[in-house]
Amino acid sequence: MKKKVLTVDDSRTIRNMLLVTLNNAGFETIQAEDGVEGLEVLEGCNPDVIVTDINMPRLDGFGFIEGVRRNEKYRAVPILVLTTESDAEKKNRARQAGATGWIVKPFDPAKLIDAIERVTA
Amino acid sequence: MDMNEIKEIFFQECEEQLAELESGLLKLNDGDRDPETVNAVFRAVHSIKGGAGAFGLDDLVSFAHVFETTLDCVRSNKLEPTQDVLKVMLKSADVLADLVAASRDGGSVDETRTRGLVKELEALAHGDVPSPASHEAPKPAAKAPAAAPKAESPKPTDDSGFQPIPFTFDDFGSDEPAIEGSTYDIMFKPRRELYSKGNEAALLLRDLSRIGEMSINCDATALPALDKMDPEGSYFGWTISIKTAKSEDDLRAVFEFAEWDCDLEVKPSEAESSDEELPMIPVPFDLSALDDAPAVDDKAEETLAAAVAAAETASNVAKAAGAAARAEKKETAAAAAAQNNAAAAAAAAGQTIRVDLDRVDRLINLVGELVINQAMLSQSVVENDATGTSAVNIGLEELQQLTREIQDSVMAIRAQPVKPVFQRMSRIVREVADMVGKSIRLVTEGENTEVDKTVIDKIAEPLTHMIRNAVDHGIETPEKREAAGKDPEGTIKLTAKHRSGRILIELADDGGGINRERVKQKAIDNDLIAPDANLSDEEIDNLIFAPGFSTADTISDISGRGVGMDVVKRSIQALGGRISISSRPGLGSTFTMSLPLTLAVLDGMVVTVAGQTLVVPLTAIVETLQPEASAIHSFGATQRLISIRNSFCPLVDVGRILNFRSTQANPVEGVALLVESEGGGQRALMVDAIQGQRQVVIKSLEANYTHVPGIAAATILGDGRVALILDVDAVVAASRGQSLKAEMSLAATG
Numbered sequence: 045m046k047k048k049v050l051t052v053d054d055s056r057t058i059r060n061m062l063l064v065t066l067n068n069a070g071f072e073t074i075q076a077e078d079g080v081e082g083l084e085v086l087e088g089c090n091p092d093v094i095v096t097d098i099n100m101p102r103l104d105g106f107g108f109i110e111g112v113r114r115n116e117k118y119r120a121v122p123i124l125v126l127t128t129e130s131d132a133e134k135k136n137r138a139r140q141a142g143a144t145g146w147i148v149k150p151f152d153p154a155k156l157i158d159a160i161e162r163v164t165a
Numbered sequence: 166m167d168m169n170e171i172k173e174i175f176f177q178e179c180e181e182q183l184a185e186l187e188s189g190l191l192k193l194n195d196g197d198r199d200p201e202t203v204n205a206v207f208r209a210v211h212s213i214k215g216g217a218g219a220f221g222l223d224d225l226v227s228f229a230h231v232f233e234t235t236l237d238c239v240r241s242n243k244l245e246p247t248q249d250v251l252k253v254m255l256k257s258a259d260v261l262a263d264l265v266a267a268s269r270d271g272g273s274v275d276e277t278r279t280r281g282l283v284k285e286l287e288a289l290a291h292g293d294v295p296s297p298a299s300h301e302a303p304k305p306a307a308k309a310p311a312a313a314p315k316a317e318s319p320k321p322t323d324d325s326g327f328q329p330i331p332f333t334f335d336d337f338g339s340d341e342p343a344i345e346g347s348t349y350d351i352m353f354k355p356r357r358e359l360y361s362k363g364n365e366a367a368l369l370l371r372d373l374s375r376i377g378e379m380s381i382n383c384d385a386t387a388l389p390a391l392d393k394m395d396p397e398g399s400y401f402g403w404t405i406s407i408k409t410a411k412s413e414d415d416l417r418a419v420f421e422f423a424e425w426d427c428d429l430e431v432k433p434s435e436a437e438s439s440d441e442e443l444p445m446i447p448v449p450f451d452l453s454a455l456d457d458a459p460a461v462d463d464k465a466e467e468t469l470a471a472a473v474a475a476a477e478t479a480s481n482v483a484k485a486a487g488a489a490a491r492a493e494k495k496e497t498a499a500a501a502a503a504q505n506n507a508a509a510a511a512a513a514a515g516q517t518i519r520v521d522l523d524r525v526d527r528l529i530n531l532v533g534e535l536v537i538n539q540a541m542l543s544q545s546v547v548e549n550d551a552t553g554t555s556a557v558n559i560g561l562e563e564l565q566q567l568t569r570e571i572q573d574s575v576m577a578i579r580a581q582p583v584k585p586v587f588q589r590m591s592r593i594v595r596e597v598a599d600m601v602g603k604s605i606r607l608v609t610e611g612e613n614t615e616v617d618k619t620v621i622d623k624i625a626e627p628l629t630h631m632i633r634n635a636v637d638h639g640i641e642t643p644e645k646r647e648a649a650g651k652d653p654e655g656t657i658k659l660t661a662k663h664r665s666g667r668i669l670i671e672l673a674d675d676g677g678g679i680n681r682e683r684v685k686q687k688a689i690d691n692d693l694i695a696p697d698a699n700l701s702d703e704e705i706d707n708l709i710f711a712p713g714f715s716t717a718d719t720i721s722d723i724s725g726r727g728v729g730m731d732v733v734k735r736s737i738q739a740l741g742g743r744i745s746i747s748s749r750p751g752l753g754s755t756f757t758m759s760l761p762l763t764l765a766v767l768d769g770m771v772v773t774v775a776g777q778t779l780v781v782p783l784t785a786i787v788e789t790l791q792p793e794a795s796a797i798h799s800f801g802a803t804q805r806l807i808s809i810r811n812s813f814c815p816l817v818d819v820g821r822i823l824n825f826r827s828t829q830a831n832p833v834e835g836v837a838l839l840v841e842s843e844g845g846g847q848r849a850l851m852v853d854a855i856q857g858q859r860q861v862v863i864k865s866l867e868a869n870y871t872h873v874p875g876i877a878a879a880t881i882l883g884d885g886r887v888a889l890i891l892d893v894d895a896v897v898a899a900s901r902g903q904s905l906k907a908e909m910s911l912a913a914t915g
Contacts (some may be wrong), residue, residue, distance in 0.1 A: 053209070057175035057216040064171065089812035098209050113361070144363035145422035150218030151227075162372055163363065163422065 046072040047164060050091035052082035052108060053126065054100040056122055058149075062095060062126075065153040071160070074164045079103025092125045093164050095147075095156075098134060106141045113142035122163035126156075175216040179265045183207040186258050187588050195250045206234045213261065222268045225261075229278060232257050235286040244289060259592050344409035346377070348434035354384075354402035360428035362398065365635070370403065372419045377409025401751075404433060522618070525578050532568075532575045533862040536766065540570045540669045540859065540883030567858070576763045578616035584663045585627045587612045590632050590659060597636040604654040605640055613662040616668045617763040623740055624670070624760065627733040630758055631672055634730070638675035640753055649751065653673070667784060668762055673755040679748040681705045688714065706746050706754075710734040741767070741782070741877060743894055767863060769890065770838070771882070772854040775825035778888040779852070780861055780880055785893040787839045787847065789855065792816075792832045803829075807849045809835060814839070817900040818851045819891065823875050824830065840893050848897045859883075863890065876900065 049071045051062045059075050066073045073139060076082040078100040082102065086094075098105035113119045116122045122144040125135075135146060147159050189206035194201075214229035235254070238244035246254075259283050263274045267446075333365075351373070355366050373379060384402040389392070407416065416431050419423070543561055587609045598605040640646075640655035645655050660671040681702060688694045688708045700708075708714060712731040739742045742760035761767065761784070769780035795810045797816070806813040816837070820826045830851060837849040861880035866873055877892035 055212045055215060056178050057171060059319075060171045060174055061219055064167075072401065099204075099211050101205070101208065119361070120363060122365075137363070139425060141364050149215050150221070163365070163367060163368065165365070 046070060047072065047160075048072045049160065050076065050082065050085060050094045051091060051093065052076045052079065052096040052100070052105070054078050054097060059098065062156075064072045065156055068155045069153070073141070075145065079105065079108030079111065083115075086112060086115065090118075091121055092162055094121055095126050095160070096123060097126055098138065105127040106137055109138065109141040109143050120143050124159055124163065172220055174892055175220065176265065176269045178216065179213055179269075182213050183258065183262050183265065183590055184585055185209045186261070187255070188584075190251055190255050190258055191591060193246050194248065194255070195645060198246075200240075201397070203236075204334065207240050209235065210236055210261070213265065217268070222266075224274075225264045225268050226256075228264055228283065231283050231286045232261060232291075237584065238290050238673070244292070244297060250289060253282065253289060255592075255595060257282050257286060258594070263318070304675060336600040336891065346408060348406060349407040349410045349413060349416055350430075350434045351416065352402070352430040353420070355393075355399045355822070356426050356428075357397055357399045359423050360399060361573065364423045364426065366401065367418060368402070369423060370405070373405065373407065373416070376411050376415060376419065377407045379405055379407035383404045383475060402428075412540050430462055461551065500793075519579075525575075529575050532572050532764065536568055536860060536862050537881050537883070538571060539564055544883035553582060572766065572860075576617065576766075577615075578882050579619050579763070580619050581618050582613045582615050583621060583624075583668075584612040586621055586628060587659055587661070590628060592637055593629055593632050594657060598631055601637055602642070603640055604643055605635065605636055606654055608656060608658045609660070610658065614663060614910050615762075616654075616661075616760065620668070620760055620762070622738055623736065624758075627736045627758075628670070628672070630733050631730075632659075633753075635674040635676070636673060639674035641677050645677075663762075664759070668760050669754055670760065671757040672758075673753060675753040677749040678752055679706050679709070679746070682751070684708055703747075706748050709746065710744070714792040738892070738894055766860055767890070768858070769861045769880075770858050771888065772836070772838070772852040773854040773856060774823070774852050775820040775830075778856065778882065778886065780851075780888050780890045781838060781840075781850070782877075782890065782893060783858065785840045787841050789834065790837050790839065790849075792835075792837050792849075794833045795833050805829075805832065809839070809849075814847050815851050815894060815900065816849050816851055819896060820851070820853070822896050822899055840897065850893070851897065856884040861890070872879075 047070075048061075049066050051059060051066070051073060052075075053059050053062065054077055059077070063073050063075065071125065074085060074091065076085045079096075080103045082094075082096065083103070096105045096108055097114075099153060103111070109123055109125075112121060112123060118144075125138045125143045125146040138146065144160055144163050147156055168702055186206055186209040189202050189209065192202050193206070210233045214226055217229060232254075233520070235244070235257075239246050239250070244250060244593055252816055260279050262272065264279070266272070267274045295599060327719055344797070346845070352365070353369070357362075359366065370381065382404045384404065385400065387402070388400040394400070413431055413433070417429075420427065420429055423429075543565070545562060546557060566643065591607045594607040626676075635657050640657070641651075643653035646655065656675045658671070658673045660669075660673070662669050662671075678808050683693075685700065685705050685708070688705075689696050691714060693708065693711050693714060694700070696915035709730045710733075712729075712888050714729055714731065734744050736756055737760070742758055744758045748754040765782075768783040770783055770786060772779050772781055790809070792807055798806045798808060798813070800806050800815075805816040808817050809812075816832060818829050823831055830853065832851055835851050836852045836855055837851055839847055839849050841847055859882075860884070863878045864880055866876060866879050869879075873889075875892055875895050876889045877895075878890045880888055880890055881886050
């Protein structure tokens, strides 16, 4: 069975890059444009892993991660933070919110797939 | 989809982000302190940086990074967004736009300017408040300024010391029989947080096993009895001995995501090789046993159910209902509103689709054909005299109504707000004002006024030219303004509004106004008017649109560029628009452009002129009248005037102007169409007869044939005949040319 990845990013460019990269690697991809939509889409899509941006309108990555971790059904899903943020404070906040791991943008496809493989069975 | 397509999307998105950035900065400039505005500005730069990084656009990344860092200071309230700070930011936004353009189209940017701004931004980020003059002359870079942002650019490293180490599995699974290298002892004891963040010890151990040959020992001594066990607790620890060619750092990298949430020790093995193979101990954790265990509380059961993603537990019923509601929401937005306000907002925000412009244009073409077809059908019904049947009549009327509605709806698809064009203007004002040392504020109004996309695309250039003119010639220098008792900061106001089926764009400056003496003298010098011509103020003002007219004594680099207002006027006319100016000495000038909302159809009056059928745009016609012989007055050899309600208006014989006939028609036998030309002032156009009024689909003459002076375009009538659409302004201009200077021919104004 294909692994299902939920990607949450407000940038169309990044969403498309993720889509192409993940599809090429044989993943099924579901997309959301921000944290609010991410939490909506989460219900019913049952992803194996979530890849999310931090800086997003309406609900940012921190809020989204907290939302997932509060969700009884999906709180165990691994969440990778995909962001250009390289300062330690942001990463710390993401971890405290419950992020599983992170990928520093600009991501290269190998790095992304590798990170996903690392947190999924 | 391939990378090139994504890159295309990236550049599209950049345009949107740049617009967002600029409008946000301008809002801040106007005193908006909403944190969301700052956030949006930050996100715009951030997104551009993110995308640029993915495509390896290093120059763009470096600049965006510096810019972002400074914006972050504003976001975290470390830097007050004062006017001076925003001035630097607005200029940075311009440079960012240039860098995006350079990345897209090739070409280069002004590197000195970029470097200067990098320094200014960095200074801001370090808390140096700019002096108002600091940006005027960026000092030559003292020490390799380009290298500074580079060093800070977001390479995969950060201050926390985290360094992602690219590791591949290339050598994993290869048939190397023995692993060269050293042995390490690893002690790994996860805490419960490790699991709650979605990490999994088994996966970490799996990854570790891929690096080298290892033996593993599980310490399960902390595992309590089942009834005492917290299902989310962490009870196991592992000691691992691994023989690998990789370094200690590589081993630690495996635990990169987990190292905060576990006790981890990695050290070179003291007993260099331990041959003892310790089998992995199976985890004594049986889920079915748990299910049966009576002591397990509800929470535990639920958690486990979640872990195995079983949806059938009772607690999930509510969620399933939620999911069902969500599916329903997709069908009716109204239901969503009732369900969940936040979700409704999401639906409203997301209710747009991107459509290829070609498809819309094809639809518009088809609707155009439909309009023609409907007109033909009406006509043939009339010709076959089937109009007596009321059912046919009603059907025809309904068809007409529907066609009209379809047409309006299709046009609405192409309609776009003028906002992006207006936003571009603020940059031009900034740059030109900087260049000529003036202080000017651009005020825009009605930016959400919608107009056909083609009109928007084509309006940018003439508008840019006019803005440059207004900044360069319109607004006076601060000293002059102060001497005249005005605010040293000039104001240019750009307004868009809808008026009677057209869009009106006004460009008003509070500058010195038109110097009529000078304009008139220039026109005489340039042989545009006779030295003794007696012109009204309005007519003098409109001389600036005459071909080959330029008041700047030396053509400046800014507004000159060899093009004058005549070019502006011509491009506006090519869009079926009109432009006029009104000016008050000392108080400023206002340019008014009136443009059609769409270029595809127009309401026209179908008239006969010398046996030809012509269409006159309805928007140009003020009224129609049947002239009485007593109202016609001759004036000079060829001119005639018509007296309408005690004022005189020149008569223009359309047939004569278009060379359909060589003699003047008798006005009493025809119909006069009173038209208002863009220069103000009315003219009475003489035509032979009015056939009717109808909506016509515009077919470009330029695209199919060639430009014909006095003719704007062509159309196909209901009976299949081609009719020409009159260019009222060109005809009026030609007649005015005659009255001003006899030899000024139609061709010259066309």
